[in-house]
Amino acid sequence: MSANSWTIAAARDALRKGEISATDLTMACLTAIDAGDALGAFVHKTPEIALDQARAADARLRAGDAPSMCGIPLGIKDLFATRGVPSQAASNILGGFKPEYESTVTTKLFDAGAVMLGKLNMDEFAMGSSNETSCYGNAVNPWKVDGRKLTPGGSSGGSAAAVAGDLCLAATGTDTGGSIRQPAAFTGIVGIKPTYGRVSRWGIVAFASSLDQAGPMTKTVRDAAIFLQAMAGHDPKDSTSADLPVPDFEAALTGDIRGKKIGLPREYRMDGMPAEIDKLWADGAAMLKDAGAEIVDISLPHTKYALPAYYVIAPAEASSNLARYDGVRYGHRAKLAQGDGITEMYEKTRAEGFGKEVQRRVMIGTYVLSAGFYDAYYNRARKVRALIKRDFELAFAAGVDAILTPATPSAAFGLGEMSSADPIEMYLNDVFTVTVNLAGLPGISVPVGLDKQGLPLGLQLIGRPWEEGDLLNHAYVLERAAGFVAKPAKWW
Amino acid sequence: MSIDIDTARRVAKLARIRVEEADLPALAGELSGILTFMEQLNEVDVTGVEPMTSVTPMRLKRRKDEVTDGNIQSQILKNAPDAREGFFAVPKVVE
Numbered sequence: 001m002s003a004n005s006w007t008i009a010a011a012r013d014a015l016r017k018g019e020i021s022a023t024d025l026t027m028a029c030l031t032a033i034d035a036g037d038a039l040g041a042f043v044h045k046t047p048e049i050a051l052d053q054a055r056a057a058d059a060r061l062r063a064g065d066a067p068s069m070c071g072i073p074l075g076i077k078d079l080f081a082t083r084g085v086p087s088q089a090a091s092n093i094l095g096g097f098k099p100e101y102e103s104t105v106t107t108k109l110f111d112a113g114a115v116m117l118g119k120l121n122m123d124e125f126a127m128g129s130s131n132e133t134s135c136y137g138n139a140v141n142p143w144k145v146d147g148r149k150l151t152p153g154g155s156s157g158g159s160a161a162a163v164a165g166d167l168c169l170a171a172t173g174t175d176t177g178g179s180i181r182q183p184a185a186f187t188g189i190v191g192i193k194p195t196y197g198r199v200s201r202w203g204i205v206a207f208a209s210s211l212d213q214a215g216p217m218t219k220t221v222r223d224a225a226i227f228l229q230a231m232a233g234h235d236p237k238d239s240t241s242a243d244l245p246v247p248d249f250e251a252a253l254t255g256d257i258r259g260k261k262i263g264l265p266r267e268y269r270m271d272g273m274p275a276e277i278d279k280l281w282a283d284g285a286a287m288l289k290d291a292g293a294e295i296v297d298i299s300l301p302h303t304k305y306a307l308p309a310y311y312v313i314a315p316a317e318a319s320s321n322l323a324r325y326d327g328v329r330y331g332h333r334a335k336l337a338q339g340d341g342i343t344e345m346y347e348k349t350r351a352e353g354f355g356k357e358v359q360r361r362v363m364i365g366t367y368v369l370s371a372g373f374y375d376a377y378y379n380r381a382r383k384v385r386a387l388i389k390r391d392f393e394l395a396f397a398a399g400v401d402a403i404l405t406p407a408t409p410s411a412a413f414g415l416g417e418m419s420s421a422d423p424i425e426m427y428l429n430d431v432f433t434v435t436v437n438l439a440g441l442p443g444i445s446v447p448v449g450l451d452k453q454g455l456p457l458g459l460q461l462i463g464r465p466w467e468e469g470d471l472l473n474h475a476y477v478l479e480r481a482a483g484f485v486a487k488p489a490k491w492w
Numbered sequence: 493m494s495i496d497i498d499t500a501r502r503v504a505k506l507a508r509i510r511v512e513e514a515d516l517p518a519l520a521g522e523l524s525g526i527l528t529f530m531e532q533l534n535e536v537d538v539t540g541v542e543p544m545t546s547v548t549p550m551r552l553k554r555r556k557d558e559v560t561d562g563n564i565q566s567q568i569l570k571n572a573p574d575a576r577e578g579f580f581a582v583p584k585v586v587e
Contacts, residue, residue, distance in 0.1 A: 100567040196547040210547065239552050308530045319507065326508070328580050333573035342585045347510035359509055363519070364526055366507040367495070380533050382543035387536065389544060423522065424529050440547025465548060 003028040005166040008072050008223040015061055015071045022057035022071030026050050026115050029073040033117060033167045038492035040131075040139040041152075041162040043078060044086045044119040053115040060113055068250075069230045070113030075162045075171035078119045079126055080106050080214075081203040085116075089205040090134040091124045093353025094331040103203025104235045105172060105214055112230045117168050121158025124355045125322065126179055126207045129429035130418060131157025133357045141187055141412050142488040145453045148414040153183030153429075159217045160187040164488060170218040170227050174204060176211045177310055178433025181445035184217055185407035185458030188447040188486060190479070191217045192224045192472070193433075195465045196440035197242035199228075200235030208317035209240075211310075211437040221446065221476045225249035228468065244466060252469030253476045258292030260474070263400040267303035268432060270409065276451050277406045284404055284448050284459040287481035288474070298400060300391040305384050306435040307427060312368050312381035313438075318358075319365025325353060360423065389439040396464050402474045405432050407445040407458035432460060442468045444475045448482040456486065494524040 003011070003025045014020045030050060033042050050073065057071035081087045081099040088094040106116070121139040123131055130151040131139040139157040141150040142165035152161040156173035160183035163171050173180040175193035184191030192215045199214045206212060216227035229249050235241040264285060269278070285295050327333035327349035334348035354362065368377035395403065409431055418426050436443035442465070445458040459478065463471030495503075500520035504511040511519055569575040574582070 097571050100564075100570060197550075236553070236555065240546075242548065242550065243553070302536065305533060305536055308532045311526065312530055312533070323508075327573060328582055329568075330571035331573070336583060340583060342583050343508070344510075345583050346508040350508055351510040354509065359507075360522060360526075362509065363500075363503045363507050364523060367499075367503045367523065367527075368530075370503070370506060377530060377533075379543050380536075380538060381530075382545070383538035383541040384533055384536050386541050386544035387538070389547075422525060424525065427529075 004032040004168070006169060007219050008169050008226050009220070011072055011169055012068050012226070016066060022054040022061065022115065023051065025071060026054035026073045026117070029117055029168050036165055036167045036492055038140065039142060039161045039165050039167070040121055040137055041158040041165065041167055042075065042118040043121045043136040043158065046085055046116055046118045049085070050115050050117050053110065057113045057115060067112040067230070068226045069109060071115065072170070073115040073117050073168055074109065075118060075120045075159060075168040076106060076116050077156055077159050077172050077174060078122050079174050079205045080172060081205070082106055082116065082119065085119060087119065087205070088135070089125050090122045090136055091353065091355070091358065092135045092332055093325045093350070097330050101203060104200035104237060105204065105231050108233070109230055114230070120162055120171055123155035123157065124358050125205065125318070126155040126174055126176055127318070127357050127361055128154040129178070129182060129426055130154045130415070132415060132419070133355050135355065138415050140415065142492070143187060143412060143455055144488065144491050145455060150412040151186065151415050153186035153412065155179040156183045156217060160184055160189060163187070163189050163217050163219060165492070170216055170223055172214060173217045174212060174214045175437065176207050176314060177437050178430040180215050180217060181433045181443055181460055182408050182429055184445040185447070185456070186412040188456030188484065189217060189219055190221055190224050190444065190446055190475070191215065192228060192444040192468070193436065193442065194228060194232065194468055195442045197240050198232050198466070198468065200238040200241045202235055202237040206321040208314040209321060210317060211314060221472055221479045222250060222253060224444070225253060225472045247469050249469050249472055252473050254473060255477055255480065257288065257474055257477050260293045260401040261399050262288050262293045262295050263298035263395055263403045264295060265298050265300045265303065265403060265405060267300050268405045270431065274410060277409065277457065280449050280457050280459060281404070281406050284478060284482070287478060288404065291477045291481060296400065298395045298403070300395065300435070302384065302387045302391050303435060306388055306438055307431060309381040309384040309388065310430070310434045310438060311427060312377050313385065315361040315365035316369050316378050317365070319362045319369065322358070322362055325350065357423070385438050388435055392439045392441060401464070402471060403462040405460045405462065407432060407460040411451045411453065411455035411457055436462055441465055442471050444471055446475045446478050446482070447484040448478065449484065450486060495520045495527065
């Protein structure tokens with residue numbers, strides 16, 4: 001098995017024993033990346049940086065100073081600012097932008113010795129569920145069951161494709177409404193969105209600041225624990241970052257969930273849900289029950305209002321955050337006609353630089369925040385959000401330790417198949433994940449089975465705030481019971 | 493609530509995104525569809541509910557108001573589409 005397909009845990013152990021060098025491990029990934037262009041995952045390759053970092057990691061390993069992530073080759077979502085390396089949020093409006101600074105997450109990863117292989121494709125400004133809104137073109141799912149090319153999901157579609165296709169050991173993602181968990185489910189990998197405030201947002205291009213959270217996308221639950229450990233922690237540069245100690249997540253993986261109470265929310269049993277998803281959910285519950293957990297029926301009554309509330313709040317925050325792209329300080333500026341003033345510059349720059357979905361969301365956000373509508377839409381959505389959060393608080397107060405739900409309403413769909421659909425049909429992809437962002441809770445997607453076509457399906461576990469360790473342990477039990485080992489057949 | 497063409501034009505203007513006249517009817521239709529979807533929120537009784545402002549009740553940290561960097565003019569201007577003599581350059585702002 002070539003080294004690019006290893007887990008972080010296996011690579012860490014082999015590096016420490018000297019069975020492989022970080023340089024050789026990195027070379028294996030760089031080779032896989034060059035052979036994997038058909039996946040559209042890596043949009044800016046950084047082999048020189050990777051090899052420099054790998055050599056430095058080898059020196060640290062030789063010196064015996066090697067944190068868990070030392071020498072581990074990673075892909076970084078294009079949403080993260082990386083010094084001197086294009087960081088465009090997959091948007092033409094940030095064309096040519098090379099930050100003069102490094103995001104907190106990548107700084108922490110590099111301090112821990114991790115290796116950056118390059119930047120990964122995504123939906124433009126993380127707005128999308130299929131990676132089809134990217135200025136770089138589509139990322140493609142390594143899973144394929146017929147002639148069609150499938151979406152890897154979105155917005156972290158490049159991250160998911162890169163990890164599932166073994167182009168890297170793991171990748172960073174970000175999740176505003178499901179953008180880590182949905183692509184993880186579509187590609188048969190693990191993705192965790194931590195509690196809001198667990199990971200610093202500094203240096204990550206902002207979409208909806210009260211919902212955005214970065215997290216790892218990995219091949220196993222153990223890798224998610226190791227990777228999250230290195231990303232998490234208080235950052236004075238992000239005022240919403242929590243000043244709480246970060247526990248040892250890997251040590252939390254005891255595999256023992258006896259006596260734990262798992263809630264199945266009845267409102268997640270949607271009309272028209274495919275029988276396969278329903279069965280997967282029941283199978284997952286049975287696996288946790290066999291491991292000694294108690295399964296209880298719970299109610300989260302405001303679930304059906306989560307998507308409409310999200311599609312008020314997220315565009316409102318986006319319209320404000322994206323106001324900074326005006327063609328003055330960075331990125332694209334439209335060519336102006338004789339006599340054009342500053343307003344024409346703004347309007348032409350933003351019309352050229354933003355794609356259709358981003359324009360649509362900025363305008364929706366502008367509308368719901370405009371005079372006369374603020375209370376009717378934005379404030380009402382924030383009140384509904386408070387009720388959604390309270391639903392979860394009541395469930396946890398009643399003794400529930402974790403909540404089990406499907407991760408997505410279907411398996412991966414074909415690229416282009418939703419292009420004529422109403423935008424709302426695409427938004428429905430987030431139906432099971434978006435509540436978690438609204439409530440600020442940690443949620444993880446775990447691959448559990450294949451559908452009848454042979455495509456991966458995932459289940460989501462939702463945990464108590466700041467209890468990622470306990471959540472990861474539940475996910476670990478589910479992962480072991482499900483025994484999901486299928487890999488996509490290589491066609492690229 | 494449906495959005496007419498005048499409202500679509502006004503929203504585009506407020507968002508500082510140029511939309512051609514010919515594209516306004518389609519935009520108005522799309523925005524109306526999304527707003528209709530949001531109307532479901534009117535079914536919820538929100539009497540006495542405080543709008544959610546933060547995910548976890550915690551006091552925002554305060555820091556000392558002091559200068560911590562400086563002398564990085566060239567770094568700040570490095571990505572500008574048009575920078576001249578140490579400034580960001582833009583088209584005429586006032587007549």
